[in-house]
Structure formats: structure tokens, C-alpha cells
Amino acid sequence: MQIAILGRGVVGGGIVKLVEEAETPLLRKIKIKKILVHRDEQILDDQHTTDFVEIVNDPEISVVCECIGGVEPAHSYVKRALEAGKHVVTANKKMLAVYAGELFDLARQKGLVLAYEASVGGGIPWIDNIKHIQRLEPVTSFQGIFNGTSNYILSQMAEKDLDFAACLKEAQELGYAEKDPSDDIDGGDVCYKVCLSALTAFGKIADPSQVDQWGIRHLTKEDFAWAKANGRTIKLLGRGRQTGEKLSLQVLPVMLKKTSLLARVGLNFNALETDSASLGPETFVGQGAGSLPTAHAAVQDLLDLAEGKKGIVQSAEPGQLTDEEEQTFYLRTNRADFFQDVVAERISEKAFLTKKLTLAEISSLVKESGDPAAFLAGVADE
């Protein structure tokens, strides 16, 4: 099976390494014919090219593995690869979540595989395991720690009593966080992964911009102090649940009891949990990012293709987002006066626990209040 890899960065480079050092017979079936690089000086030999047309027009290349990241040109390359009759493996959660409707339709029409194990949970076989369970029964809900960067920051804040800025800076120095960390700390990255998990688990396409999304940018030591004093820690969770035709998706920091399993997932690890009728909760914990774990997941997709094991994508419909679950929230805001009607318990001048509300209700109240630096977190029963 001859493939092309688009991009030789963190993930693309990892795939090249794993395939070139192949030690299993199955892995040796994969031949990298072309690697698309950005600049002429990255062309090391004939295998490298800066011209995507060379790849898309090559009839010997049956699979394109997209590791460019970002929305464009990744999206148009993937589209053109599918139009040219090539299977696609991608690690690009943002591009895929944004263009899921278009790209999965195209793949289905063409009878092609569009595989995305590497786009969620790094090395954790998350997509594969959801599909595994579905052979037998529906996955009714999922939740988890989907972002390693924010988990690293939260784990450091919990352990060392440091403030957010110091932990973010350390994560950046260690290479866990980008210079512009917005997608990691504002919940965007989790949101894309939640949408792709919902697509897999529920067969529904959700528009990421319609998902209520809260991050950890405005988290302070004060918030953590309350969590600790109450036997809790804070984790940024993504959650999805299907009830009948309705889909509930959330991206939200949650104050978890310290005795819960997710509370114990430290460093930059991810932990992803399914729930289904006969299995109950199953949790997968592993490296959710990084060159080799993510490359491993992409190569697993390639191996499925090499073995003819990958089914084409089932039809997916736009999901109807809803939010009926009422929960208690922790809110710290400079506009505490605005929230008098929903306060259940005051914690400080600025912070309080709310009455039971839906995430949509509290989100719209915070928006109305006009405080751009409010910190919102769920308070979990467990």
C-alpha cells in the first residue's frame, strides 16, 4: 500500500519514523511514496515535494495521510484527495470537526475511508473502541479529559499551588503548550474532539460553534483553594450524551471529587470514558498528544486500511443540540450582583454556587452580565 504524508512536523515526522523503523510484517506493507513539505529547503530527496498536485495525480498513491494541521489548506487537500479516489487518514480535529458534514458525505459517495483515530485522544484507541462497543450496543454517553495541555496546567496548579499564568508559562517552556494557547485553554480543542466523538458515538454531526464551551483561562488560585477545601480538584472535561434524537455536548471545567478516577489523571495525560448498557463505564487513560503516540494512532488507521478492515463511513445527520441536564455551578465573577436570583450558596464576595441550572441557562446569564473574565465550573456529584 503506497501512501503520501502531508506535512513532516510533529505528527507527520512521527509517522515517517514508525513506518521507516517498521518491525512487524503488517507495518512493512506500508510504503511512503511522497511526503508533502512546505518549503523547498525541506526537500531532502525525491520522496519529498512541495507540490500537492504531484501527490493527488499519482495513481499509485492510494492513501493520503494529512498531518498539516489548521483548517486550510488541510481541508482543500483532503477534499481533493477524496475527489481523486484516495482514502484519507487525518490527525486534524479542527479541520475535520468544522467540515465533517461535507467530507464524510464525499467519502461515503466515493466509497472511501476517512479515518481519524489520531484526531482524538492521541495514542488512546478511542474511536476504535467506541466502534467496537457499537457492534453490540449503543454508547449512551461519554466524558473525559480530552486536552493534555490544559490537564498539565491543572495538575500543576493542584500539586504546587501555583497560579495559572506560571503553569501556562511552564507548559509552554516544556513544549506542551503553543505560543498562542487559546485552543487549548479556552476549550476549542476539546470542543472539536467532543464533536468528533459525538459523530462516532451517536452518528450525529454537531457544529462546534454551537457547543457551549468554557475554558480555564480565567481560573485563579482562589478557585482552586475552594475546590481543595471541599475535597475536590478541577479538570477540564468534554461530555456528550444522546437522549432520543437530542444531543447534549459540553466543554466545561468541572470540580471533581478527589476520589474520582478522572481526578487522579495527572500530567498531560488524557482519560476518555464511555458508558453503555452491558459494560457500564469504561475508561481509557494514555498520552493524548505528542509525536509518537499520535503517529501510532494514525498508523493504526493505515494498518486497518492495509488489512481491508476499515469500513466506509456510515451516514451521519446534523444533530439537534439540546441541554436539559440541570447541575450546580461554581461561578466567580466581577458582576456577582447580577446573579442574585440564581445564588444557592455564597463562597466569597465574587464567588458562589448556583441553584441547579442548565449549562445553556448559566452561559446566557454570564453573557448578559457582560463579565469577560468570569470563571465557570460544574460541581460534580462524584
Place this chain on the structure above:
Amino acid sequence: MQIAILGRGVVGGGIVKLVEEAETPLLRKIKIKKILVHRDEQILDDQHTTDFVEIVNDPEISVVCECIGGVEPAHSYVKRALEAGKHVVTANKKMLAVYAGELFDLARQKGLVLAYEASVGGGIPWIDNIKHIQRLEPVTSFQGIFNGTSNYILSQMAEKDLDFAACLKEAQELGYAEKDPSDDIDGGDVCYKVCLSALTAFGKIADPSQVDQWGIRHLTKEDFAWAKANGRTIKLLGRGRQTGEKLSLQVLPVMLKKTSLLARVGLNFNALETDSASLGPETFVGQGAGSLPTAHAAVQDLLDLAEGKKGIVQSAEPGQLTDEEEQTFYLRTNRADFFQDVVAERISEKAFLTKKLTLAEISSLVKESGDPAAFLAGVADE
């Protein structure tokens, strides 16, 4: 695909339920033609029989699903089913670990599948995930909480400061532990599962009776108090590691730091961890026992057979057991005087930490000392 189920107890009954209530097209491919029961009064209709010969001679039955438990007659039924050219799915760790050499050889000669996902980790797709990783790279080691009953007892002792006997009694009342709990609390059950995990991960057959095996029967509140005072909890772990041609397998209570993920795995859950080059540690947490989770795993094996996805068993050789890893142990014994040469730190009159030793060395010392009620535990670095 027509199958027979041997036994309609906890696991067999669960499989019948899952197959009869089938909601997925794939699951509806499985037809239960016969169910073997023990006594005449369990024969509810023509589907049931007390005569194994009826099953083994039925050419329409292509798969036998063994859920009897225990060594005999389970072993001879599985053997006769393979000899008659039928694939076998089993949930029986003890029988399979004891007769692995014979049965996997027979299956290989006949070109048949002998599948055993349900025999380790209940609903956790443990065997499947080891094989998944191996498509790309070797699994270098594994460890985990393999026994739900002992984990329930240990979790209760940790949380409620109760003594061992009280927690065992509660586990028995809740149906988590058998009347004779020996296999669960003395480490036998973990040992069988470690042997089957090693077979899967390393392709080596180990004789369960040759594995150093320590349980929790002699654990007291005093041992737990020391663990707690040192920021630790106690878990019964199974571990396997391959170094070159040598195989190290252990069944041992371990004093884990409270900050470790395995320390946080409560109730009767299992948590099984692989390590491999590109993925690093990956941990799977879920229900390791119980009717439906275990039945789910057996049905997943059946679905692989229905889809023609299950490979026949690769050849496995007898493993050469060794033990070169030196570690610190906690030992409490009535013969403390016997151990003067290996004491590193005294804890009480009867309890102490050892110098670094191999498990084989301390095991043989304890045997020599002649104390049948000694409690031994590893002291983990993490």
C-alpha cells in the same frame, strides 16, 4: 453462525441475554442453537440439553462458547470441541491457563480460533488491545488490578478502616466473593490472568504453578495503617515483563503512592496497563467481572468470528521464568528474627522494610522461615 453455549450461569446467562436481545445487525448473525445445562430440571425447551455429545456431533454448530468455569469438565469439553473442528470462545481463565500449551497447539493444528477475551479483565477489551498494539510494536510490559473481588476488599479497607475479615464478609454478602474465596484473595485468579496476558503479549506459555504468587489473606489493619501513614494504599497487582528471552511474572500486593492512577481505582473495578515504545503507558479501567461485562467480552469474540476477523493462534513456546528486578518489600511476620540480614528499616516488632531483593529471594526466605501467616507487599516507587 450457529453456536452452543456450555453453561447458563452468570456468564452463560449473560451471553444468552445479550444475543436474544440483539439490537445490532451484526449481533443478529449469532444464533444460539444449543445450551448445555447441568441438571435435567434446567431444560426449559429443545434448545437446552444435558448431553454434550449432542453439541459436539451437531455439524451446524460452528462455535462452542464455554462458560462452565473450573477445570473439568470444561477442559475436556473444549478439547473435544476443537477436535470436532469447532471454534471455541471461553471465559475460563483457570482452565485455559493450566492447559494453554495443549489447547492452543490443538487449535493451531486444526486451524481453529480459541478466543479468550472474557477470561481476563471482564468487559475491558484487554486481549484485543494488546493485539492491536502488536500490529505495530511489541508490548514490553504490563501490570494491573486483575481481580475485582480483592480490589473491592482493599478499597473498603482503605476507605473505612475495617479489617480484612469484615470486608471479605461484606464482599461475600454482595455477591462479589465466593463462599470459598481462596482464588480471589490468595492471588490464584490474578496468576491465571497474568499467564494469559503474558501468552498474548509475549507469545510465551507460563505454568501458573511456577509464578511467585502472594495474596491479601493475611493483610491486617496494621499493614494498611503503615501504608496510609506513608501516603500509600495497597493494591493486589499482576505484572509481566519480557526481557530478551526471559519472562518475569509476579502476583503481589503493592504499596502504591496515593497519587498513582492505579491507587485511585476503587470498588470492584479492574485497571490494566500496557507499556510499549511509541505509546508509553496506556491504562484501561472498567468492570473486570460480573455477568454482562464478561458476557459482552465473550460476545465480542463471537462477533469477530462472525465477521471472520479473528486470526488463528500464533505458535507459543514455553516461557523461561526469571526474576532479576530488585525491589523493596514490606514484610510482617511472626518470625521477624529470621530476617535480620535483609532488614533495611524496622517498622514494628513484626514488620519491616527489606533491602532491595528479588521476589524469588524474599519468597524463598519466607518459605524457609516457616511462617504461614506472613504478609508480603512490594513498595512501589510510584
